[in-house]
Amino acid sequence: MEAANHTNANNAVNVTTIALSLIQPSGFNPRKSFDEQALTELADSIRQHGVIQPVGLRPIPGTDRYEIVFGERRYRASLIAEQTGIPAEIYDNLSDKEAEEMAITENLQRQDIAPMEEASAFRRLIESGRYDAQSLAVQVGKSVAYIRTRMKLTTLIPEIASLLDTDDITVSVASEICRYGEDIQREVYEKHLKDGLPYNSWRGMNASKVAQMIERDFTTELCRYSFDKSACASCPHNTCNLLLFVEEGYEGKCAKSSCLKEKHTAYLAEKAVSMLAEYPEANLCQYQYDTNEAVASRLAEMGYEIETVSDYPKRFPTEPDAPQREEDDTDEEYADMVQDYQEEMQEYYTERAELLSKSEAGEITLYIWVGRNDVTLGYKAVPVKQREDGSASTAIIADLKAKDMRNKEIAVEHTIADTKEQIKKVDITEAKFSNEEDKMIYFFLLSSLRREHYEAVGLTDRDPYKALDDMEKMAIIAKLNAKTKAIIRRDFLIANFQGAYRTNAISGLLFAFAKKHMPDEFAAIESQYNEIYEKRHKRLEERIAQLRPTDLPEAEPEAPETAETPEADEPEEAVTDPAEEIAAEPADKAPEETTEETTEEAEVIQPDPAEDAPQGTDNDTEEAAA
Structure with missing residues (x-):
C-alpha cells in the first residue's frame, strides 16, 4: 500500500509506507555483498518489531515505482519477512549524483561496512569533486589519515581485496601490501597468500612482519645498479619514500621490478653500443653461464650480433678511482693516497697501451663482454699459427661478412613469413587479375x-x-x-x-580431354575394354540363370552400366584455354559405381588373349574365375 501525500523538498520529507512490489534496488549502492545470516536475523526482528529506520526512495520518472537511495538491506530483509510494505522517506527531484552521494554517505555510517566497500565509497566521493580529504573527514567523522589509508586499499589486486573482505588478512596487512605495485602484489599473492599453499603462507602474519618479508624478498637495492637513478629519488616505488626516516646516502630499494629491469637493460645496451663505437674491432660476447637475454635481444633488435663463448675473456684494465678525502684523514694520509693513485694510473696507461698495440698487431682479439649486471672490455690471445700466416684479421673479416650476409637472409626470411600471413587477410576479391x-x-x-x-x-x-x-x-x-x-x-x-580413378570427377575430365585431343585412340581403348566386359557380363548372366530356381519367374535382365564418354567435336585450329574448352562442352558423368569385383582381374581390366578361345563348360577354370 502507498500513502497519498509526501513533500517535494529533497531534505524535508514525510515518512510514508510504500508497497515492496513498487520498489527496486539502484545501481549506485556501494554495498555489493549482503550476509545471508545477518539478513535472516534482521528479517526475524522485522517480523516482531517492524522496520524502525525508514529507507530512502526516489520516484522513477514516468512510472509509479521507486528506486532505493539507501536502505537496501532493510528492503531485502522485509522481503524475507514476507512484508507487504516498508516505511520510507521519499526524495523528489533527486539527481543521480545526489542520490549516489546520499547512498554512499548513508552506508559509511554503518558499523559493519566492509573495508573495500568503504575504500571504494571514499574514492567515489572524492572523485566526484564535491569533497577533498579534509571535508570528507568532517562529513563522515573520520581522520584525514584514516580516509587516505582506506583509499589506498583500492589499489589492491582483486584476489587480495577479496581476502580482506573475507577477513583472511587484516586491514593493516592489506595496507602494507598496497604500498607496492601490481607485479609485486601478484607475486605475493601467488607465493604466500593463495589458497592451498602447503608452506610459506603469510595468512595470520602481523603487518610489520609482512612488511619486512616483502622488502626482503620482493625489492632490490638500487645501489647494485649503475644506471642514472635521479628519477628514482622521487619515485613512489622507491622504499625510501615509504619510510619516515632514511639514512643519508641510502638510495633505497626498488619495488617495481618491471621498471627496474627496463632501466637496467637500456643502460647495458647503450653502454655496449658506446664501447663498440670506441673499439670497432671488438666482438660482442656473453659467457654461456652469465647471459643477459634481455640485453642480447635488445642488441639484436638494434642490428648487433652477440656471440656466446664457453670461457671468460681476460679483463681489460680499468681506470682506478680517484681518492676521496674523508674528514678524519690527515694531510700525510691523503698525500699517500694521491701518490698511490698516480702510480696506479701510470700502470693502467702502460698496460692499456700494450694491449691495444697487441690488438693492432693481431696478437689478441678484443671482446665487449655483456654480463648480467655490467658490460666490460676483455680480450683473448690469438693462436700463434693464425698470427704467423696473417689469417687472424682475415678470419675476423670473413666472419663479420658471413654474419652480415646471414643478417640479410634473416631479414628476408622474416619479411616472407609476415607477408605470407598478412596476404591472407587482405581483401582483393574485387581487384582485376593483372x-x-x-x-x-x-x-x-x-x-x-x-x-x-x-x-x-x-x-x-x-x-x-x-x-x-x-x-x-x-x-x-x-x-x-x-x-x-x-x-x-x-x-x-x-x-x-594422374589422379583420376573410377569414382571421382577427374576421370570424367580425363575422358573429355581424351575425346578432344585423341578421339581415335580413346575410342579404341574404350571399345577394347567394353568388349571384354560384355563377354564376361554375358557369361555371368548365364551362370545366374542356371542357379535361379525354376519355379520363380525369370527377372528381366538389367542393362549393364557402361562408362559414357562425350562425343568428339571437330578439332580446333586456334590455340585456346583447355578450361574454356571443357566449359564449352560439359563432360559426361563418370561411370557409376558397380558391384565390387572379387578378383584382381575385375578391378583392372587387361586384354585377355583367351577371350576369343572356344568357351568351355560350367566347370572350366576361366568361367569359375569370371
Whole structure:
C-alpha cells in the first residue's frame, strides 16, 4: 500500500509506507555483498518489531515505482519477512549524483561496512569533486589519515581485496601490501597468500612482519645498479619514500621490478653500443653461464650480433678511482693516497697501451663482454699459427661478412613469413587479375612441364632429365606466347589427370580431354575394354540363370552400366584455354559405381588373349574365375 501525500523538498520529507512490489534496488549502492545470516536475523526482528529506520526512495520518472537511495538491506530483509510494505522517506527531484552521494554517505555510517566497500565509497566521493580529504573527514567523522589509508586499499589486486573482505588478512596487512605495485602484489599473492599453499603462507602474519618479508624478498637495492637513478629519488616505488626516516646516502630499494629491469637493460645496451663505437674491432660476447637475454635481444633488435663463448675473456684494465678525502684523514694520509693513485694510473696507461698495440698487431682479439649486471672490455690471445700466416684479421673479416650476409637472409626470411600471413587477410576479391599475376600462375604451372616440351618453350642444350630451376622458369614466363601457354597449361592438366580413378570427377575430365585431343585412340581403348566386359557380363548372366530356381519367374535382365564418354567435336585450329574448352562442352558423368569385383582381374581390366578361345563348360577354370 502507498500513502497519498509526501513533500517535494529533497531534505524535508514525510515518512510514508510504500508497497515492496513498487520498489527496486539502484545501481549506485556501494554495498555489493549482503550476509545471508545477518539478513535472516534482521528479517526475524522485522517480523516482531517492524522496520524502525525508514529507507530512502526516489520516484522513477514516468512510472509509479521507486528506486532505493539507501536502505537496501532493510528492503531485502522485509522481503524475507514476507512484508507487504516498508516505511520510507521519499526524495523528489533527486539527481543521480545526489542520490549516489546520499547512498554512499548513508552506508559509511554503518558499523559493519566492509573495508573495500568503504575504500571504494571514499574514492567515489572524492572523485566526484564535491569533497577533498579534509571535508570528507568532517562529513563522515573520520581522520584525514584514516580516509587516505582506506583509499589506498583500492589499489589492491582483486584476489587480495577479496581476502580482506573475507577477513583472511587484516586491514593493516592489506595496507602494507598496497604500498607496492601490481607485479609485486601478484607475486605475493601467488607465493604466500593463495589458497592451498602447503608452506610459506603469510595468512595470520602481523603487518610489520609482512612488511619486512616483502622488502626482503620482493625489492632490490638500487645501489647494485649503475644506471642514472635521479628519477628514482622521487619515485613512489622507491622504499625510501615509504619510510619516515632514511639514512643519508641510502638510495633505497626498488619495488617495481618491471621498471627496474627496463632501466637496467637500456643502460647495458647503450653502454655496449658506446664501447663498440670506441673499439670497432671488438666482438660482442656473453659467457654461456652469465647471459643477459634481455640485453642480447635488445642488441639484436638494434642490428648487433652477440656471440656466446664457453670461457671468460681476460679483463681489460680499468681506470682506478680517484681518492676521496674523508674528514678524519690527515694531510700525510691523503698525500699517500694521491701518490698511490698516480702510480696506479701510470700502470693502467702502460698496460692499456700494450694491449691495444697487441690488438693492432693481431696478437689478441678484443671482446665487449655483456654480463648480467655490467658490460666490460676483455680480450683473448690469438693462436700463434693464425698470427704467423696473417689469417687472424682475415678470419675476423670473413666472419663479420658471413654474419652480415646471414643478417640479410634473416631479414628476408622474416619479411616472407609476415607477408605470407598478412596476404591472407587482405581483401582483393574485387581487384582485376593483372598480367603479372597471370605470369605468376604460369610460373607454378611449369612444375608440371614434361621433358619432351623443354625445347618447345625455349630451353635448348640442357640435360632433359634435370628438373627446371627457378631461373629457367623466370626466363620462360618472360617470353610467354599463345603456343607456350597452351603447352604449359595442357601439361599441367595431364599431370593432374594422374589422379583420376573410377569414382571421382577427374576421370570424367580425363575422358573429355581424351575425346578432344585423341578421339581415335580413346575410342579404341574404350571399345577394347567394353568388349571384354560384355563377354564376361554375358557369361555371368548365364551362370545366374542356371542357379535361379525354376519355379520363380525369370527377372528381366538389367542393362549393364557402361562408362559414357562425350562425343568428339571437330578439332580446333586456334590455340585456346583447355578450361574454356571443357566449359564449352560439359563432360559426361563418370561411370557409376558397380558391384565390387572379387578378383584382381575385375578391378583392372587387361586384354585377355583367351577371350576369343572356344568357351568351355560350367566347370572350366576361366568361367569359375569370371
